[in-house]
Amino acid sequence: MTRTDLTVIGAGLAGLPIAIACAQAGWQVTLVDQHKSIDALPTDPLDQRCTAISSASVGLLSRWGIWPAIEANAQSIQQVHISQKGYLGSVRLQANDVGVKALGYVIENRQWAAALSTVVGNHEKIRWLRGETVDSVRDDNDGTVAVTLASGQRIDSSLLIAADGVNSRVRDLVGVGDTHYDYKQSALMTTLQLAKPHESMAFERFTAQGPLAFLPRPNNMMSVVWCLPKSDAQHWTGADDSLVVDQLQALFGFKLGRFQSIGPKVVVPLIRREAINQVGTRTVLLGNAARLLHPVAGQGFNLVLRDLTALLDLMGAKTDDAAIDPGSNSLLSEFVATRARDQKEVVFLTDTLAQGFLGEASMPAHLRGLALMGLDSIGPMRKHFAGRMMGYTG
Ligand SMILES: Cc1cc2nc3c(=O)[nH]c(=O)nc-3n(C[C@H](O)[C@H](O)[C@H](O)COP(=O)(O)OP(=O)(O)OC[C@H]3O[C@@H](n4cnc5c(N)ncnc54)[C@H](O)[C@@H]3O)c2cc1C
Known part of the structure; x- marks a missing residue:
């Protein structure tokens, strides 16, 4: 059994910066991904998937040293x-x-994964478990959420961050439910x-x-x-x-x-796929696990980084005498309330451009x-x- 501050499931486009930004703020992170290694860089330069990130997102990535x-x-x-x-x-x-x-x-995307994997691999506050999937999630009612991996390993933490993509297993395990368009x-x-x-x-x-x-x-x-x-x-x-x-x-x-x-x-x-709640007990969903949007406005990943900023603003930096509980109901409710307007506006803008x-x-x-x-x-x-x-x- 391992004790950590935060467990992040998924080391994809979103999970990697989430782990780094939280670790930079002093939180001990355990990052779990089902893949044993990241995709190799392609030999054909035309064989690449890309993501457009906004100028505001660059500001956030700079703030986190990424x-x-x-x-x-x-x-x-x-x-x-x-x-x-x-x-x-x-x-x-x-x-x-x-x-x-x-x-x-x-x-x-693959350059991003390669560069950020190196940062994650060298970060003293991040433990990266590769080739592992989630088997169960249990709220222990003692200020921790227990995640059991398929290998049998158990991780206890104050907050579970689901960044495990559109078919999020964590979303299913915590029973949040989702809508589909x-x-x-x-x-x-x-x-x-x-x-x-x-x-x-x-x-x-x-x-x-x-x-x-x-x-x-x-x-x-x-x-x-x-x-x-x-x-x-x-x-x-x-x-x-x-x-x-x-x-x-x-x-x-x-x-x-x-x-x-x-x-x-x-x-x-x-498809547009949205979690009915972005939070569950001691759990927050980020990235495609929370919301998959139409790519027309190139907003999906940028929205993730703004969600992450709001979460980190509420959690603050971890200090030895910090009394902040990052998985408390009050903190997660405040996160949802803070983010609602921006999320709604982005969904509206995206749907208007996609359908209008x-x-x-x-x-x-x-x-x-x-x-x-x-x-x-x-x-x-x-x-x-x-x-x-x-x-x-x-
Ligand atoms: C065509 C297209 C173009 C886009 N273009 C843009 C753009 O230009 N700008 C923009 O802002 N956004 C864009 N987006 C949105 C962007 O791609 C998403 O925001 C982003 O992919 C979200 O990443 P993620 O980490 O949540 O999911 P993923 O990248 O899918 O990562 C999920 C990770 O979780 C891991 N995982 C899954 N299940 C488990 C499990 N059970 N246990 C352990 N690990 C698990 C996977 O291995 C993976 O590493 C686009 C989307 C599409 C479809």
Whole structure:
């Protein structure tokens, strides 16, 4: 049996920074993941999944000492161009509109995992158990929650943090329950090699089938997230690469020249899945375990980092004489209350972009055009929208 302050289940995109940030604040962390090792870095640079992180998130990662570990491999976003295929109206958000160095950055998921694993592995306050899954969770009514792993090991801690992804086992074990909404779409993700420089621009293009996002990457590559009806996504995944390149070119146009080559294609179904409560007894859910969103606004991971900040603000730094109980009902209730507004706004923004811009049935194309033109021409509105997209709340 091990005694620790915090048990974090899941060392994925969210679990790694959660463990590091908590350890930096002085808390003793036991991190558990089912995998024995992290994925190896790919040999093909086009074979990468990416995540866009906002300027506000970079501030948080810097505060926790994480940003220097990934900065060298991150691609800055200086401009975001939002448009709809076949209609007038577009918005151009620029870093200097809002007085920041960059609107955000694109990180490669496996580079992120490799860099943060090293930080975790060297941190004296983190014990990392790999190749372990959770078997049971029990509230011992003595100020601890007991987690038993499949190997039989038991970990007692004051707070259990579930960062074990969309099919969270912890969420099931603590009986929190979740809601499920099917967008009836899939995201086809791939990478394009460009002929012309992308000049650190990201693009969001609304098409009749769904949104198409292009995120800039180092070495003049663009990460593509193409949302479209499930059957179309299956079709294009199995199609010849040259046909997919032609289709993307037809949807996007030639602003970035002729696309040179394309990487492997990966498809994921698009659903919104939300835990009914983000907390249970001595347990908090973070990341996809709490909320899986449509990727259209690139907000999911940024929201996780803001949730983590709120939790850490309430827990404070651990000192020898600290009387804070990080798993107390009152602290977890306050966490839920503090985060409710931002979470609701992000879900609303994401659903509006995912559904309000899908097909003629949701909003006529000329109205969408007017909305985009209005947003582009009214400076304060554009600034507010840019701020929201960059993760600045309030
Ligand atoms: C197509 C797409 C594009 C996106 N783009 C963006 C973007 O640009 N910007 C943005 O902010 N967000 C984006 N998101 C959201 C972002 O991907 C999520 O916020 C993020 O993946 C959440 O990570 P996670 O750690 O919660 O889950 P995961 O990364 O799935 O990690 C879960 C971890 O838990 C482990 N695990 C699972 N079960 C167990 C168990 N029983 N025991 C032990 N370990 C376990 C797994 O091995 C894994 O390591 C996107 C999402 C999608 C689908």
